Ligand SMILES: Nc1ncnc2c1ncn2[C@@H]1O[C@H](COP(=O)(O)OP(=O)(O)OP(=O)(O)O)[C@@H](O)[C@H]1O
């Protein structure tokens with residue numbers, strides 16, 4: 001069943017068009033993450049779903065009901081704000097019960113709901129405190145609690161973790177994910193952190209300049225980015241995107257980085273890739289390759305030996321992170337990032353041998369920046 | 374070089390002190406003279422001058438000024454007029470503050486068509502001189518049948534005060550994060566519930582400022598008092614004038630000074646007890 005359907009939603013503030021025709025459909029029980037850089041319109045879209053902002057054009061359906069003209073309180077939603085928006089003069093308990101009070105829920109039921117939620121979120125010790133007496137993480141929990149006392153069709157989260165420190169953020173990320181699994185709710189979650197998007201989502205909508213660039217599951221977003229923006233936005237470090245040329249090699253096609261140079265590198269294209277790349281034979285393309293597809297020379301990618309290509313390249317810089325070492329190298333005159341095992345010692349300034357995984361190459365049209373293969 | 378500065382600093386500081394003390398003295402001399410005269414007997418003042426130290430402490434001036442002194446043929450002192458002022462200032466302050474809070478809340482936190490215009494027009498009232506409004510008010514009061522009543526003054530001060538109270542409250546409420554309102558709307562709270570349960574509990578700092586401002590302003594107001602009320606209906610500021618002109622025999626500076634001090638007492642008390650809240654409230658934010 002579809003929990004949320006957005007069709008052709010546009011919004012402008014004055015002369016600026018903030019949303020340029022958004023279409024999304026979310027099934028019941030899904031965890032949709034809206035991700036994109038600051039100012040791309042994520043919060044505006046969430047506010048339109050919540051009914052706090054009216055769309056200029058288009059329709060919003062929640063639980064198969066058209067809600068364009070329905071008040072926020074009657075949309076059967078609960079929302080967690082980036083600023084938490086706890087009522088400063090109320091205690092934690094009052095913050096949680098305020099919504100039920102407005103909906104005339106009987107006192108007994110209110111107490112039961114507070115009990116259930118405060119135990120779930122481990123805030124039962126804090127119920128008599130004011131928000132100013134809570135830590136950032138505790139406030140975040142209370143904000144979640146305020147949403148969880150309802151049993152809505154849709155939960156809306158607007159960057160709920162962005163005010164927490166890195167460690168707490170990772171913890172809460174796991175907790176929210178577990179919570180989603182436990183209560184099976186439908187969640188629309190806004191963030192500009194691509195790691196949050198990858199780790200929590202069942203589906204991701206990548207937004208940029210008021211448009212959905214790609215709407216797909218995390219694996220597709222990561223491995224088959226629909227365009228160069230998505231390719232560069234998702235993943236840390238980001239995908240290497242360098243210019244290349246499609247040529248024929250044997251009975252198939254290959255992409256060449258630095259064509260015509262003595263240090264040119266030729267990477268064979270997979271059978272699936274050849275279908276799309278055929279039209280670009282002997283033309284320039286943008287080649288996308290994830291840093292983890294360039295590793296130390298004895299690395300084997302998958303069971304198939306042929307996927308792995310040996311190359312030699314000058315090492316320009318290394319960045320040990322502990323778990324791995326990020327290496328900046330030069331291939332066919334282009335700078336690329338690779339990720340090698342931390343115990344490989346690389347000669348900075350000298351040459352080293354690497355293995356390249358050619359199975360997951362992405363090719364983009366340099367003019368339209370769209371994925372072609 | 375450094376030494377020169379050190380030697381210079383005390384001198385310039387003394388100059389600053391001297392100037393400040395001089396101005397403070399200038400400003401305080403009238404108050405001092407009034408306080409001194411309020412405890413001098415009439416003979417004392419008559420035999421020397423209006424400026425002088427009391428020979429003996431005559432506290433009876435205060436009793437006379439309060440209860441028996443004759444003003445405009447009535448010998449009840451200023452106490453009835455003090456009561457008039459209280460009857461005027463208390464409702465006018467409370468009502469104008471509440472309306473200001475509601476106005477400020479609507480303008481700051483709810484978007485509606487022309488909201489900036491409404492705010493601009495309301496605050497224009499802050500800049501209009503009282504004299505300009507005398508004739509319109511006369512007509513309005515006559516048509517409402519409120520001429521020469523305390524109710525008329527309450528009415529005028531409520532309306533006139535809305536400009537200031539709205540300005541104060543609106544400027545305080547714009548600092549309330551919009552997310553708070555969004556959360557409340559999703560929780561299902563409406564216009565009045567949000568005001569009552571969320572905005573008003575955040576308001577004590579600005580309400581104190583507004584109440585103090587309105588109280589002192591309305592209490593000290595004079596022009597409307599003399600223009601729209603006569604005789605027994607006058608607030609104390611207007612009655613004090615009658616007190617100084619109605620004296621047929623020799624002027625009684627002692628009693629008059631005592632009367633002035635009694636009339637000024639409420640605002641002085643407000644200053645003494647509320648002053649620090651006033652300053653604190655002016656600089657406070659809505660949400661810490
Ligand atoms: N009420 C408003 N009036 C005018 N412009 C607005 C308003 N709200 C948002 N905007 C503009 O719309 C654009 C999108 O804003 P929005 O808050 O949706 O971005 P966002 O993707 O949530 O960004 P962030 O990650 O920083 O929260 C921004 O350029 C912003 O300046």
Ligand SMILES: [Mg+2]
Pocket residue numbers: 042043044158
């Ligand atoms: Mg936002």
